[in-house]
Amino acid sequence: MYIYILTNPTKTVLYIGVTNDLTRRLSEHSSGRGDAGKFTGRYQADLLVYFELCPDVTQAITREKQLKGWTRSKKDALITAFNPDWNTIDLETWSG
Template sequence: MSFYVYILTNPARTVLYTRVTNNLERRLHEHSQGLGEAGKFTGCYQCNLLIYFEISADAKQAITREKQIKNWARVKKEFLINTLNPSWKPIDLQTWSG
């Protein structure tokens, strides 16, 4: 099973939301529809654009990485995002080539 650490942003790119999941497609759907716990913060701040993700084979490793990223200053998070997605265009998992 894979685990994903992901970062979402809003259309203005002012909010960065970092979380972990074992099903990224399902979780993105929950965020976009404002469903459950996943939709509370992201719905309030219109934060549903996937701009970064990492894949991990281990849940503990993914959670550790999530906590690490959450504790970073915004400038460090921006640097991380720029390594994968320098244009900050929303990532469509169906067409993403990495």
């Protein structure tokens, strides 16, 4: 299971999610770009800047809830520690 954070081009919005297939889920977010009925579409938040693996769904959901409860500054620090320049992560070429 993956916990992931997406942002928009101006890095003003963060979206936190959980999935068992990160590649598929990113594709779903990208295909909904501009869809005003969905958070990621409305705010164009489809740029992956952070992810982590969890061994099972229960731990992943617990971690997602934890991250969602954090302040923006704490989330920013987490992303920066993992991805200092907040570059969009391409899963095929990411070396961490």
